[in-house]
Amino acid sequence: MPELLLRVVLAFSxxxxxxxxxxxxxxxxxxxxxxxxxxxxxxxxxxxxxxDTFSLxxxxxxxxxxxxxxxxxxxxxxxxxxxxxxxxxxxVILVHQGEIMEHALRRARLDVxxxxxxxxxxxxxxxxxxxYAVFETDGNLSVMKKKDAERTAGSTKFPMLPTEIISDxxxxxxxxxxxxxSHEEVLDQMKRGGLEGVSDVFYAEMEQNGSLYFSRKQ
Numbered sequence: 433m434p435e436l437l438l439r440v441v442l443a444f445s446x447x448x449x450x451x452x453x454x455x456x457x458x459x460x461x462x463x464x465x466x467x468x469x470x471x472x473x474x475x476x477x478x479x480x481x482x483x484d485t486f487s488l489x490x491x492x493x494x495x496x497x498x499x500x501x502x503x504x505x506x507x508x509x510x511x512x513x514x515x516x517x518x519x520x521x522x523x524v525i526l527v528h529q530g531e532i533m534e535h536a537l538r539r540a541r542l543d544v545x546x547x548x549x550x551x552x553x554x555x556x557x558x559x560x561x562x563x564y565a566v567f568e569t570d571g572n573l574s575v576m577k578k579k580d581a582e583r584t585a586g587s588t589k590f591p592m593l594p595t596e597i598i599s600d601x602x603x604x605x606x607x608x609x610x611x612x613x614s615h616e617e618v619l620d621q622m623k624r625g626g627l628e629g630v631s632d633v634f635y636a637e638m639e640q641n642g643s644l645y646f647s648r649k650q
Contacts, residue, residue, distance in 0.1 A: 436481075439488060443477040446492070450499045465519045469502045513599055520569045525593075527551075527565035530578065540567045551575060564593055594645075598636035601649055611638055622646065 450473065476498060480491030508515040524536045526547055537547060548559070554575040556562050563578045576593070595611060596604050597618060608615075618636070619629070621644045627633060634649040 435488070439481050439491070442488070442492060443480045443495070446495050446499075447473070447477055450495075465505070469498075473498060473502070511600070513602065523569060523574075524567045525564060526567050526573070527559060527562045527575075529564075530560050530562060532559060536567075542567070547573075566593070594637045594639050596635070596637050597644070598630055598633045598646075600635075601631050601633060603630060613638065618644065 473495065476491065476495045479486045480488070480495060483491075505515075505519060509519055510516075524540050526533055526536050526540065526542070532544070532547065537544070547565070550573040551557070551559065551562065551565060554573060556565075556575050556577060561577055561579075562575060564574075564576045566574045568574055595607050597608055597611070597613065598604065603615070608618075622629070622633065625646055627646060627648065632649055633646055635647040637645050639645055
């Protein structure tokens with residue numbers, strides 16, 4: 433009985449500390465990696481409490497090591513775009529200007545019926561009324577209807593999605609090429625906003641109306 437109580441107290445304390453360290457994302461915001469990692473930590477904690485063949489030392493070691501790995505990968509996710517892409521993937525555009533992207537749908541492992549069900553949950557009952565539908569890394573679908581996009585874009589003939597050009601102080605060269613946007617144009621806009629260079633920028637994107645948004649690095 434004393435050992436069982438010790439196991440429960442240690443597992444509870446470890447989970448409390450680890451959940452505080454690892455952040456406070458809501459369940460619907462968790463990526464696949466976060467979700468699997470949470471299940472694994474819960475499973476290790478359950479075995480630590482209930483399994484007679486799982487020693488206290490081994491259980492605590494497994495719980496701490498797995499948690500440290502999760503935290504390290506979380507730090508990598510925050511600091512490296514490449515690591516973020518590997519662990520979480522990238523958002524996928526499933527509907528572009530009212531047209532279903534068949535290859536993107538296959539890549540997301542979805543069929544048309546699943547896509548239509550997700551669109552209906554966003555009050556979009558016809559694909560033709562959708563300007564963009566983006567399948568996010570947490571499994572949610574973000575939808576922009578044509579009428580909303582046109583109202584936001586103003587005089588633009590047909591809107592585009594806001595597009596990242598700088599993230600974590602680094603150029604997104606692929607997006608800049610798609611936008612036919614030069615470094616000189618962006619740097620000129622930066623200086624007008626009191627920013628000396630790309631190292632001063634945490635995040636920047638081109639908005640639907642063609643303007644640039646900058647978030648200063650702190």
